[in-house]
Amino acid sequence: MSKAIILVMDGLGDLPDAKGYTPLSAALKPNMDRLADEGATGLFSSIGAGIVPGSDTSHLSIFGYEQEKYYPGRGPLEAIGARFPLKEGDIAFRANLATVENGKIWDRRAGRITTEDAKAFSKYIQKFKVGTGIDAIFQPTVEHRGILILRGKNLSPDITPTDPHSNIALPKSMPLDPKDKAAKRTADALNKFTKMAMHTLDKAKENKDRRRPVNAVIVRGAGTYSKVDSMFQRYGVRGACIAGGALYKGVASYVGMDIVDVKGATGTFETDLKAKGKAALQALWSHDFVFVHVKATDSFSHDGKFEEKKNFIAKVDKELMPTLLRGNCNIIITGDHSTPVKRRAHSGDPCPLLISGPDVRRDDVKKFDEFACGAGALGHVKGTELFNIMLNLIEKAKMCGT
Amino acid sequence: MSKAIILVMDGLGDLPDAKGYTPLSAALKPNMDRLADEGATGLFSSIGAGIVPGSDTSHLSIFGYEQEKYYPGRGPLEAIGARFPLKEGDIAFRANLATVENGKIWDRRAGRITTEDAKAFSKYIQKFKVGTGIDAIFQPTVEHRGILILRGKNLSPDITPTDPHSNIALPKSMPLDPKDKAAKRTADALNKFTKMAMHTLDKAKENKDRRRPVNAVIVRGAGTYSKVDSMFQRYGVRGACIAGGALYKGVASYVGMDIVDVKGATGTFETDLKAKGKAALQALWSHDFVFVHVKATDSFSHDGKFEEKKNFIAKVDKELMPTLLRGNCNIIITGDHSTPVKRRAHSGDPCPLLISGPDVRRDDVKKFDEFACGAGALGHVKGTELFNIMLNLIEKAKMCGT
Numbered sequence: 001m002s003k004a005i006i007l008v009m010d011g012l013g014d015l016p017d018a019k020g021y022t023p024l025s026a027a028l029k030p031n032m033d034r035l036a037d038e039g040a041t042g043l044f045s046s047i048g049a050g051i052v053p054g055s056d057t058s059h060l061s062i063f064g065y066e067q068e069k070y071y072p073g074r075g076p077l078e079a080i081g082a083r084f085p086l087k088e089g090d091i092a093f094r095a096n097l098a099t100v101e102n103g104k105i106w107d108r109r110a111g112r113i114t115t116e117d118a119k120a121f122s123k124y125i126q127k128f129k130v131g132t133g134i135d136a137i138f139q140p141t142v143e144h145r146g147i148l149i150l151r152g153k154n155l156s157p158d159i160t161p162t163d164p165h166s167n168i169a170l171p172k173s174m175p176l177d178p179k180d181k182a183a184k185r186t187a188d189a190l191n192k193f194t195k196m197a198m199h200t201l202d203k204a205k206e207n208k209d210r211r212r213p214v215n216a217v218i219v220r221g222a223g224t225y226s227k228v229d230s231m232f233q234r235y236g237v238r239g240a241c242i243a244g245g246a247l248y249k250g251v252a253s254y255v256g257m258d259i260v261d262v263k264g265a266t267g268t269f270e271t272d273l274k275a276k277g278k279a280a281l282q283a284l285w286s287h288d289f290v291f292v293h294v295k296a297t298d299s300f301s302h303d304g305k306f307e308e309k310k311n312f313i314a315k316v317d318k319e320l321m322p323t324l325l326r327g328n329c330n331i332i333i334t335g336d337h338s339t340p341v342k343r344r345a346h347s348g349d350p351c352p353l354l355i356s357g358p359d360v361r362r363d364d365v366k367k368f369d370e371f372a373c374g375a376g377a378l379g380h381v382k383g384t385e386l387f388n389i390m391l392n393l394i395e396k397a398k399m400c401g402t
Numbered sequence: 403m404s405k406a407i408i409l410v411m412d413g414l415g416d417l418p419d420a421k422g423y424t425p426l427s428a429a430l431k432p433n434m435d436r437l438a439d440e441g442a443t444g445l446f447s448s449i450g451a452g453i454v455p456g457s458d459t460s461h462l463s464i465f466g467y468e469q470e471k472y473y474p475g476r477g478p479l480e481a482i483g484a485r486f487p488l489k490e491g492d493i494a495f496r497a498n499l500a501t502v503e504n505g506k507i508w509d510r511r512a513g514r515i516t517t518e519d520a521k522a523f524s525k526y527i528q529k530f531k532v533g534t535g536i537d538a539i540f541q542p543t544v545e546h547r548g549i550l551i552l553r554g555k556n557l558s559p560d561i562t563p564t565d566p567h568s569n570i571a572l573p574k575s576m577p578l579d580p581k582d583k584a585a586k587r588t589a590d591a592l593n594k595f596t597k598m599a600m601h602t603l604d605k606a607k608e609n610k611d612r613r614r615p616v617n618a619v620i621v622r623g624a625g626t627y628s629k630v631d632s633m634f635q636r637y638g639v640r641g642a643c644i645a646g647g648a649l650y651k652g653v654a655s656y657v658g659m660d661i662v663d664v665k666g667a668t669g670t671f672e673t674d675l676k677a678k679g680k681a682a683l684q685a686l687w688s689h690d691f692v693f694v695h696v697k698a699t700d701s702f703s704h705d706g707k708f709e710e711k712k713n714f715i716a717k718v719d720k721e722l723m724p725t726l727l728r729g730n731c732n733i734i735i736t737g738d739h740s741t742p743v744k745r746r747a748h749s750g751d752p753c754p755l756l757i758s759g760p761d762v763r764r765d766d767v768k769k770f771d772e773f774a775c776g777a778g779a780l781g782h783v784k785g786t787e788l789f790n791i792m793l794n795l796i797e798k799a800k801m802c803g804t
Contacts (some may be wrong), residue, residue: 040776359417359742361751363776377776381451388452392750399748400449401456401469402476402623 002359002394004289004330005280008062009316010055011298012335013351013370014309015342023297023309023341024352025369029317032354035331036368039356042378043370044334044386050348055298058336059251063291064235064387065228072254073157073223079147081250084139086225091155091186093219095138095148096163097121100198100216105167109144111212118144120206121214125197131185136193138217141246148219150189156182156224162194163218170194170216190219230256235387237396240283242276243267243293252291258283267295269312277323284327288394292324301339309341330357330393333368334386353381357393404761404796406691406732407682410464411718412457413700414737415753415772416711417744425699425711425743426754427771431719434756437733438770441758444780445772446736446788452750457700460738461653465693466637466789467630474656475559475625481549483652486541488627493557493588495621497540497550498565499523502600502618507569511546513614520545522608523616527599533587538595540619543648550621552591558584558626564596565620572596572618592621632658637789639798642685644678645669645695654693660685669697671714679725686729690796694726703741711743732759732795735770736788755783759795 014022045051046058047067056077057067075092086092097118099107113121122140130136134152141147158176173190175183197217207213232238233256241252242260244267249259262279264272276292283290294316300309324331335351352373363377381389391397416424447453448460449469458479459469477494488494499520501509515523524542532538536554543549560578575592577585599619609615634640635658643654644662646669651661664681666674678694685692696718702711726733737753754775765779783791793799 359744361418361772361776362422363773375777377445377773379445379782385451388450388750390452392452392454395745395749397452397454397750399454399456401459401473 002330002357003284003327004332004357004390004394005284005292005324005327006062006289006332006390007292007320007324009297009313009333009335010293010295011301011337011339011346013338013349014301015338015340015347015349017306017342022370023306024313025371027310027313027317029314029368031317031321031325032333032368033366035333035356036354036372037366038362039354039360040363040378041365041368041373041376042353042381043350043373044353044381045348045350046336046383048382049350049380052346052348053337054346055247055336056251059248060255061383062336062386063231063239063252063255063257064384065255066384070228072225074221075147075223076225077247077250077254078141078221079149079225079250080253081246082139082141082147084147084149086149087151088226089153089155090225091150091157092223092225093148094221095146095217095219097140097144097146097214098216098218099212099214100170104169105164105218107212108163108167108218110214111210113144113214115140115143117206118146121201121204122146124200124204125217128193128196130192130196131189134189136189146217148193148217150186152189154182155186155189156180157186157222158183159187159190159222161220161222162190163220165220170218193217228255232256235391235396236398237288237391238286240287240290241293242279242283242290244271245293245295248293257291258287268299269296269308271296273316273319274323277320280324281327284329288396289390292320294320297335298339301341302344304341304344306341330355330360332386332390350380353378353386355389355393359393404732404759405686405729406734406759406792406796407686407726407729408464408691408693408734408792409722409726410693410695411699411715411735411737412695412697413703413739413741413748415740415751416703417740417742417749417751419708419744424772425708426715427773429712429715429719431716431770433719433723433727434735434770435768437735437758438756438774439768440764441756441762442765442780443767443770443775443778444755444783445752445775445778446755446783447750447752448738448785450784451752451782454748454750455739456748457649457738458653461650462657463785464738464788465633465641465654465657465659466786467657468786472630474627476623477549477625478627479649479652479656480543480623481551481627481652482655483648484541484543484549486549486551488551489553490628491555491557492627493552493559494625494627495550496623497548497619497621499542499546499548499616500618500620501614501616502572506571507566507620509614510565510569510620512616513612515546515616517542517545519608520548523603523606524548526602526606527619530595530598532594532598533591536591538591548619550595550619552588554591556584557588557591558582559588559624560585561589561592561624563622563624564592565622567622572620595619630657634658637793637798638800639690639793639796640688642689642692643695644681644685644692646673647695647697650695659693660689670701671698671710673698675718675721676725679722682726683729686731690798691792694722696722699737700741703743704746706743706746708743732757732762734788734792752782755780755788757791757795761795
């Protein structure tokens, strides 16, 4: 039985610099180039041509879930990534521990508080009753980050966030539509939580020595959790996820993939690529396909670092690819979106795509980069098409019709 | 006025063998290669990238009917192909005359009974009353094959089949949703038919000398028939269908195309290609386009026969193409789906596509095969796009907007 590895280099695609190079086209990557030569190539837009994908929506799409239909918002995906046991109807938010002074946000990250310190503060705000039959549950994750859950009947995610993404007056949450009673009830509950949390944190003894006291919780990315049919139910395949970042694990877990925790997989430049490769080979035994994610390509792009992005791609080629090649299976390599270093932000430019394996029709493209792959036989692959192409490749696609 | 011939070689697309060849790329086919050289080429997925098409859904798509919306299930299409006068709301099934022993299916084809013998048995089970206001009507087609119609009010196709596609205990039909009353009523009617047919066939004198008695009717592919707007109503064009297989005629008839019966068009390797070509030229006079279907490419693929598939393609090039070329019109050549000989089953790989005619923009591709066409100017054509491209080619496309 044929299997597949999907390697996604986050934010892989880029735009030409003054000399016409991208980090990928300039990188030394003999393994990827050989696969491009032997296989088929093209371009990939995880949502659609010209659309700028988020990290969550792009991965839903890569996993075969149409983001228009299945995207639950960032909150639920963060909560799932943090292994919080969500219930149907829960409203989940991405939360920040923050510093507020005189009603104004002073630091959205409370002085980039450590994970350990954050835990100490979190015990004061674990759970509040914030309305008739409504509980607010807070759970810290990494550093200043956390998740907030509102649990109760008749709640709605259609409210404004209390994290304005800048240092202005701490806003109250409001329903998007003033006539929407469930949203009003939810905004009221959230505002009550905000007030209770501030009141409680203010008295925390741990704040005594902090220059930037942890005295507020601000939230964004509201979304309702509802269970979706798993990948196995929808497509009859079992997938494993190997990633450092919690969000990627969250998306994979949401669609029912198995999460393989790898020691040393940090989602940074220092991530242990060899350990990830070994874990991928092992997961391949018990799964139809393995998704392997590396993050630093995107991080370097956000910091505008061309050389570092180029070097990390070379490192992936040298330290991860040889192990993946030992899987002796189909290999798909692409990015979830472009993050051009000159823009320091996601863009809607497609990513290069290569598919290699015994049942792949070889095309004339011999290099893996944004320019060469534009002439590939796969053309411009969009959205969930890539997942369908993978299912066909591993002979797991169900017939449509008879 | 410009016209077009669409030649569909069933299951045409293939995957490379050990030497990198497909039956098509290895076949001697000077006529098709010349058309590819003079015209434009690309790849075609009749439903979508990576999607594995059935024979019915793919042809709906080729005829410009979105299968997501218009696919009525296999039963109605088989019934239309058998020229059964379906009424709105009829539930139609594909049926098999079968042999059952001690409640277990022994032979799903009753010893591959001949068409003539099948007719003799069919007279016992032509029509039964199987519920209040519900008739069951059986009609034999070819060999063990037939169709069953349930006719009455408030019926539903949402039931389980009684043909399990393997030799296990004869299953009872059940509603897919136990609370669905119409489905319950339909499953009950079908189960009553099954019982009555078994009871009646059991006593048939024709069974006396048969090693595998015809003593059951098993069904699958339930679908409701409802009339759809004809191709002329939707697109203002008249199409003719030249095919051997009943299913292809059924799909064409369902969308209002004219069926041209050709003596010697058998849907097999021995099919009279010259007769089909002549019939196509004749039909071109009275139609805007003619669809010509050859089946053996697919049959050989299902049997894993590379050489035979290759030789049949060469035969089509030699015996059918010269006649079609005399039509002096646009020619489109492709497949409805790939059926790789190494898989012996349909796959989601695209088929090569060529379009040739005076108004076609010539590209650099000079050969008609899965590899060369990947570099063609048409790119990856999907679903009903091909039909729209054909309409534009023959100047019959309606403007969208003003």
